[in-house]
Amino acid sequence: MLDELRSIHNDTVSSYDQKKRRYIESQINWENQCICLSGPRGVGKTTLLIQHYLEKYGSPELCLYISGDNINVVSNGIYNIVREHFKYGGKAIIIDEIHKYPNWAQELKNSIDTYKNGKFIISGSSSLDLIKAKYDLSRRVVYYNMKGFSFREYLSFAEGIDLPVLDLNEILKNHSSISTGICSKTKILKHFDEYMTHGYYPFILEGKDEYFQKVLNCIEKVLYEDIAVIFNLTQPKLPILKKMLWLISTSNPFVPNIAGMSRDLGISKEYVYSYLEFLETAGILNSVNENTEGAKLVRKAGKIYFENPNIPVAINGAIKKETLTGMMRETFFLNQLNLLHKVSLHKQCDFLVDDTFSFEIGGPSKKTAQIREINDGLIAMDGIETGYGRKIPLYLFGFLY
Numbered sequence: 001m002l003d004e005l006r007s008i009h010n011d012t013v014s015s016y017d018q019k020k021r022r023y024i025e026s027q028i029n030w031e032n033q034c035i036c037l038s039g040p041r042g043v044g045k046t047t048l049l050i051q052h053y054l055e056k057y058g059s060p061e062l063c064l065y066i067s068g069d070n071i072n073v074v075s076n077g078i079y080n081i082v083r084e085h086f087k088y089g090g091k092a093i094i095i096d097e098i099h100k101y102p103n104w105a106q107e108l109k110n111s112i113d114t115y116k117n118g119k120f121i122i123s124g125s126s127s128l129d130l131i132k133a134k135y136d137l138s139r140r141v142v143y144y145n146m147k148g149f150s151f152r153e154y155l156s157f158a159e160g161i162d163l164p165v166l167d168l169n170e171i172l173k174n175h176s177s178i179s180t181g182i183c184s185k186t187k188i189l190k191h192f193d194e195y196m197t198h199g200y201y202p203f204i205l206e207g208k209d210e211y212f213q214k215v216l217n218c219i220e221k222v223l224y225e226d227i228a229v230i231f232n233l234t235q236p237k238l239p240i241l242k243k244m245l246w247l248i249s250t251s252n253p254f255v256p257n258i259a260g261m262s263r264d265l266g267i268s269k270e271y272v273y274s275y276l277e278f279l280e281t282a283g284i285l286n287s288v289n290e291n292t293e294g295a296k297l298v299r300k301a302g303k304i305y306f307e308n309p310n311i312p313v314a315i316n317g318a319i320k321k322e323t324l325t326g327m328m329r330e331t332f333f334l335n336q337l338n339l340l341h342k343v344s345l346h347k348q349c350d351f352l353v354d355d356t357f358s359f360e361i362g363g364p365s366k367k368t369a370q371i372r373e374i375n376d377g378l379i380a381m382d383g384i385e386t387g388y389g390r391k392i393p394l395y396l397f398g399f400l401y
Contacts, residue, residue, distance in 0.1 A: 001076055002084055006060040008072065013065060016050045018205070020157055023165070023401045024048070024146050030056070032142045034112050034120040038130055039146035040283025040307060041218040041226075044202040045123045048146070049094050052121070056092075063092040063119075068101035078104065082111040082118070092119035099124035100225075105133035112140045125226055126283035147339055148200040148308055151192065151398020158204055161186055166399040168341060172357070172378070175387040175396055182396075183385045192395040196328055200308040200335075215314035219245070222282045231278060240265050241275055245284070249312040252324040253331070254304045276304065283307050286334055291344040291352055302345060305331045329361045329382050329394060336397045348374060361394065 022044060028035060030052065037045050050065065057063035064085050066073050073081065078101060085093055098104045112120055124130040126145075155161040163182065171178065182188055198204055198211045201218075223241050227233060243265060248254040256276070262269045279285045289302035306312050309328040316323045330350060337343050337353060346352040349360040349370055358374045360366065364383040368390055371377030381387070382394040 001072075001081070002064075002088065004072055005064060005066055005081065008070065009060040009065045012067075013050055013053065016047055016054075018047055018051065021051065022048055022146070023150065023153060024144060025051070028144055029142065033116070033118070034108075034122070034137075034141045036130075036137075036141050036143045037121070037123040037146055038126055038143060040148070041125045041221055042201045042203060042214070043146050043148040043283075045146055046096055047202065049096060049121060049123060053094060061089060063094060064090060065094045065096065067096045068098040068104060068124075074101065078107040079111050082115060086115045086118050090118070092121065095120070095122045097124060098122045099130050099230075105136055109137060109140065125222070126281055147335075147401070149195075149202060149204075150336060150401045151195050151199070151395055152401070154195045154199040154204070154398075155186075155191060157202065158199065159186075159191060161191075163399065165401060166396065168337075168353075168400060171392065171396050171399070175392045179386045179393050179396060188393075188395060189383065189385060192398070195398070196309050196332060197313045198310060200310045212314040212317055215310055216318060219284060219311070219315070222284060226282055227278045240267060241279065244275060244279065245315055246319055248285070248304055248306065249315040249319075249323070250321055252327045256302070256304055280304075284311065286331070286338070288334060288343055288345055288351070290347075291355065305334055308332075308335045325363070325382075326361070329363075329380075333359070333361050333380055333394065333397055336400055339401055349377065366391075 025048060028037075037049065039045055053063050053065060064081075066081060068078075078095065082093055095101075095108075098108070101107075108120065108122065111118075122141075149157065152163055152165065155163060166178065198208055201211075201215065203214050204211055223238055227241065228238055244261075247261070258269050258272050261272045265272065267275075276285065276287075280287055284307055286305045286307050287302055288305065305327070309331045312327065312331070313323050333351065334343055337351075342354050344352045344355075346358050349358050351359045351361070353359060356376060358371060358377045359380050360370050360377070361380050362382070364381065366379055366381055368379060371379060371390065377390065379391045380394045380397060381391045384391065384393050387393050387396070
C-alpha cells in the first residue's frame with residue numbers, strides 16, 4: 001500500500017517547480033498538529049502544500065502527500081493509510097482535497113486523536129461540507145482560507161515586478177506618492193487591465209490561451225462535483241445553478257429579487273436562498289449586505305457579486321455577452337478588501353469599509369458630487385495612474401495582500 005502511494009506522491013511532487021511564495025504562507029502556524037487550508041478551486045492550495053513539503057520534509061517516508069479522491073486512498077481508507085505511514089516512521093501527512101473522501105471528518109478525527117505526535121495538513125475547496133465539519137473538529141483543526149492572486153501578487157508572479165504589501169490606512173493617506181512611485185516603474189494600467197480579465201488564478205502562469213476554459217472548468221467542477229455531491233442535487237437541478245450565474249453575470253451588479261428569481265427559475269424561494277448560499281460558500285459568489293448584524297445571504301436587501309472579476313469575463317465569453325465594466329470594478333474592490341476588512345453596502349454610495357470609510361467605485365469621469373456631503377467619502381477610480389484628493393486609483397486596493 002505505502003509503496004504505491006509513495007510512487008504517486010513522487011509523480012505528483014515532481015511536477016511542481018514554483019519557487020515564489022504566496023501571501024498566506026507566512027500567516028500559517030505550521031507547528032499546529034492539524035491545519036486545514038480551504039479556498040475556491042484553482043487558487044493554488046496544492047502548490048502551497050507541496051512547497052511546504054519540499055522545504056520541510058523532502059521525503060515521502062517522512063511526509064506523505066495523498067489526494068482524497070485517489071482510488072488508492074478511497075479503497076484503503078484514510079485512517080489505515082495514516083496508521084501505516086506513522087507506523088513506519090512518518091512524521092506528517094498531507095491530504096489534499098479531503099472533502100472528496102467519504103466520511104473524511106470522522107476518519108480524520110480518529111487519526112488525530114490516535115497519532116497525537118503526527119502532523120496533519122489537509123486542504124479542501126470551499127464547500128458547506130468542509131464548513132459543517134469545522135464545528136466537529138474545531139478543537140483539533142486550525143483553519144486558513146486562501147484567495148487567488150491579489151493584483152500585487154499577479155505583478156510579482158506573472159510580470160516579475162515585486163512591490164510591497166500596503167496597509168489600507170497607508171493607501172488612504174499617501175496614495176498620491178505611492179501611485180507616483182509605482183507608475184515610475186511600470187505601465188501599471190496595462191497590467192491592471194490584464195489582471196482584471198485573466199490574472200486572479202495562478203494557472204495564468206501556464207499561459208493565456210486556455211485560461212478562460214480553465215476558469216469555466218473550475219466552475220463546472222464546483223457545480224457537478226462539489227455542490228451536486230454534497231447536497232445530493234439531481235442532474236435536472238444543476239442547470240438552474242448555471243442560469244443563476246448567467247443572470248448575475250449580466251447584471252451591474254446583481255440586486256436579488258427572490259420572488260422574481262423563484263418565478264423565472266421555476267423553483268421555490270427557499271431553493272433560491274439555498275442555491276445562492278451554496279454558490280457563495282463554494283467560492284463562486286460574494287454577497288454584501290447593509291451595515292447590519294446577523295444578515296444572511298440575500299435574507300436582507302443586498303447585492304451579489306462574483307468572487308473575482310475573472311469569473312464573469314469567462315462566463316460572458318461563453319454565452320457571448322459583454323461583461324459590464326462597473327460590475328467588474330466593484331467585484332475587484334470587494335474581493336481585495338474583504339480578506340482583511342469589513343465591507344458592507346452604503347446607502348449613498350457603493351461600499352462602507354470598516355464602518356468608517358465610504359467608497360464610490362467608478363471610472364475617470366466619475367464626479368465627487370455623490371460623496372461631497374459624506375464624511376470620509378472617497379472614490380476608488382479606475383483608469384487613472386495617480387490619485388489626488390479624494391480620488392484614489394482603483395488598482396492600489398490590489399496591494400493589500
